[in-house]
Amino acid sequence: MKQKRHSISRTIIDDHHPHPEIVLIGQPNCGKSTIFNSVAGYRSISTNFPGATVAYTRSHVAIYGRKCNLVDLPGIYSLTALDRAAEESKKYILDERIDVIINVVDASLLSRSLELTLQLLEINVPMILCLNMMDEAARKGVDIHIDQLAQELKIPVIPTVGSKGQGIDDLFTAAFETIHQSHQKASLSLSRHVEKKINHLEQMLKKKPRRCNHVSDRLIAIKLLEQDPFFAHICDDDMSLAREVSVLQAELSEEHGETPDAVIAAERHNLAMYLFEKVARVSHPKRKWTDHLDDALMHPVLGFVIMLFVLYLFFNLIFKFGSTIETPLMILLMRFVETATMSLGQQSLPYTLLYSALTGIAGGIAIVLPYLLPFLIGLALIEDIGYLPRIAFLMDSFMHKIGLHGTAVIPGILGYGCSVPAVMATRILASPRDRFIASVVAIIIPCSARMVVIMGLVGYYFGGNAALGIYILNIVVVSILGSILSKLMPEDIPGMILEMPSYHRPKAQVVLAKTWLRLKDFIIVAWPLLILGSLILGLAEWQHLDGTINLITRPITYVLDLPPQVGTTLIFGILRKELSMLMLYQALGTENVAAVMTSTQILVFTLFVVFYVPCLATLGIMGRELGWKRTSLATAVTLLLAIVIALLGRIVGAVIF
Amino acid sequence: MTLDQAKSxxxxxxxxxxxxxxxxxxxNxxxxxxxxxxxxxxxSAFGGPLVIVYNNSQIAIGxxxxxxxxxxxxETKETQHFSNDH
Structure with missing residues (x-):
């Protein structure tokens, strides 16, 4: 079977399957996405924290005129998947067509990384090893004898520095060459008595029909001994195999006084260590000033002070930048809209259409961009420096209070950018219960679209500190809700294990590319929607249909003491959150909201928009990630929460204003 | 003793x-x-996670x-920050 498969791929590559499938596999944060982006253009968000990629990105690329499909998989520590992101990678590795594996390795963590490499060698697919981050390895004093490593593993080994684009040419040249070679990877054996048990199972498996193409019987045998639940079903219909597995497991435990999985893990580890010591020399690391940065940034007291200062600075800079640009830009654009529509009769259809369309376009330029752009650049900087895992570390005790652990902070922080990647990022959490609570938390955190509303209304009319106040209130609400949810769904929290990666100097090019990738989503998805929404609302008003919608939403607007016209904007807000404010201008017929709404109403409206129903895109992702039952539950929770908080806002407003 | 009782x-x-x-x-x-x-x-004393260093990696563990x-x-080896323990 396996022979056949490879002879097929060898001959057919040039006609029926002209594009080979090249797959990047490696441990979290080893730089797979950086390498992917350096040849595929910036398509896969690369960051400096483990677990940034939670879904695979596949791209059709041409490298030196040779076309191929390049796949960037979420990082895995081993072929045993313990969370959803790793599961995704594992399924891909086992089930999809792969012509060559590029095993990306952080050279500075070679000994640990080799444990995954050893497992990948058991897969019947040609493979090359990419020793990435060679500069980091040199700095840490790890000197690797590349030829010797290649000899040991019997696969090509290519040194690279992905962030500087070094070695990428050689890497892909080697990858293309390897596709056409029959693969003779090394078979590195564990200690003899363990091998004997593996061989025994392997022989039994040989007699069974094969399920997946790539996976060798040897790998399945090892996984069965390790009690990996993913492979357990192989024994389901075969009592003699199941019996044999448990006999061998018992023998392993008896011989070593450890559980069978621990025995295999130790064996694999020893083998990796033996290889590492054979090919690498470790000398004293050169210290960099960033090594001492953690003493301050992760300090139990100072660390928090710095974190709060960083976040304060972050939001204030965005607000300052945005509000400085927004006002003159808005005036300019409105003047343009008025001039453009002047010649048309006020109540005519062409006037309504042109006016609505232009208002939509202007809204995108004048309101969203001034806040969104600096926010996205700031987020990209914080991500690339490697500060996010430090925040997760500092927040661990706090997160335990709300029934989660530190790692769950990462979806939360991404939630400040956009709820969609935030909900997806919950895949780095192991239990479904953690994923549910973290998702609810992530969707309540105001995304950049809601930031636009907060800045544009509360920030604009009551000042930057009031806007910051909304964020603080949000964090308080999130903690209360989190504690309630975790009380309702009690579970033993396994706790956090998170790698603290080295700090990296952010590269302007990468930061800009990432910002552009995220901004593009606004420009091609949200902006047309905004213009379309503006047109529909304009037409509805022209036809006097908006009254009906406002009547349906009247119960909510009545309870919250908001003008009835606001109803339509709230419906549009479910499409995209920023629409709720931009449509507000359209619905009220003025950009000067304060002329129509009281201060309390502005506050209540903002609070409601911040907390109510997640946008359509988020609902879609949540449905896929959590199932529709839990998504509906989360939606109901947020709607209820929004009404309660907006009502509180009404009371507070009545006292203050 | 367990890891959470260890000192810096x-x-x-x-x-x-x-x-x-x-x-x-x-x-593993x-x-x-x-x-x-x-x-x-x-x-840290506040019940926060521990930061441990080994084989060039730095890991926070709850x-x-x-x-x-x-x-x-x-106690066989002198304790030093950021050392490679092999």
Missing amino acids: NQRVEICQIDGGWCLRQRL QIGLYVGAHVIIKQS RGMAAHIQIKID
């Missing part, structure tokens, strides 16, 4: 992992297995999880 700058050896299959796998995957030597870089790891203090 101590060098310890992992003796046993009390826990199920998942916990063992999780710890990132290089924490019986016999591994790690250095406690930070163990206290709850650290409580499942049995250790003994290793």
Whole structure:
């Protein structure tokens, strides 16, 4: 079977399957996405924290005129998947067509990384090893004898520095060459008595029909001994195999006084260590000033002070930048809209259409961009420096209070950018219960679209500190809700294990590319929607249909003491959150909201928009990630929460204003 | 004693992992297995996670999880920050 498969791929590559499938596999944060982006253009968000990629990105690329499909998989520590992101990678590795594996390795963590490499060698697919981050390895004093490593593993080994684009040419040249070679990877054996048990199972498996193409019987045998639940079903219909597995497991435990999985893990580890010591020399690391940065940034007291200062600075800079640009830009654009529509009769259809369309376009330029752009650049900087895992570390005790652990902070922080990647990022959490609570938390955190509303209304009319106040209130609400949810769904929290990666100097090019990738989503998805929404609302008003919608939403607007016209904007807000404010201008017929709404109403409206129903895109992702039952539950929770908080806002407003 | 009771700058050896299959796998995957030597870089008093350093990696580990790891203090080697323990 396996022979056949490879002879097929060898001959057919040039006609029926002209594009080979090249797959990047490696441990979290080893730089797979950086390498992917350096040849595929910036398509896969690369960051400096483990677990940034939670879904695979596949791209059709041409490298030196040779076309191929390049796949960037979420990082895995081993072929045993313990969370959803790793599961995704594992399924891909086992089930999809792969012509060559590029095993990306952080050279500075070679000994640990080799444990995954050893497992990948058991897969019947040609493979090359990419020793990435060679500069980091040199700095840490790890000197690797590349030829010797290649000899040991019997696969090509290519040194690279992905962030500087070094070695990428050689890497892909080697990858293309390897596709056409029959693969003779090394078979590195564990200690003899363990091998004997593996061989025994392997022989039994040989007699069974094969399920997946790539996976060798040897790998399945090892996984069965390790009690990996993913492979357990192989024994389901075969009592003699199941019996044999448990006999061998018992023998392993008896011989070593450890559980069978621990025995295999130790064996694999020893083998990796033996290889590492054979090919690498470790000398004293050169210290960099960033090594001492953690003493301050992760300090139990100072660390928090710095974190709060960083976040304060972050939001204030965005607000300052945005509000400085927004006002003159808005005036300019409105003047343009008025001039453009002047010649048309006020109540005519062409006037309504042109006016609505232009208002939509202007809204995108004048309101969203001034806040969104600096926010996205700031987020990209914080991500690339490697500060996010430090925040997760500092927040661990706090997160335990709300029934989660530190790692769950990462979806939360991404939630400040956009709820969609935030909900997806919950895949780095192991239990479904953690994923549910973290998702609810992530969707309540105001995304950049809601930031636009907060800045544009509360920030604009009551000042930057009031806007910051909304964020603080949000964090308080999130903690209360989190504690309630975790009380309702009690579970033993396994706790956090998170790698603290080295700090990296952010590269302007990468930061800009990432910002552009995220901004593009606004420009091609949200902006047309905004213009379309503006047109529909304009037409509805022209036809006097908006009254009906406002009547349906009247119960909510009545309870919250908001003008009835606001109803339509709230419906549009479910499409995209920023629409709720931009449509507000359209619905009220003025950009000067304060002329129509009281201060309390502005506050209540903002609070409601911040907390109510997640946008359509988020609902879609949540449905896929959590199932529709839990998504509906989360939606109901947020709607209820929004009404309660907006009502509180009404009371507070009545006292203050 | 367990890992969560260790103090900053101590060098310890992992003796046993009390826990199920998942916990063992999780710890093994990132290089924490019986016999591994790690250095406690930070163990804060406020119940926050510990930061441990070994084999060039730096890992934050929650206290709850650290409580499942049995250790003994290793006094054979001089303790130093950021050392490579092999």
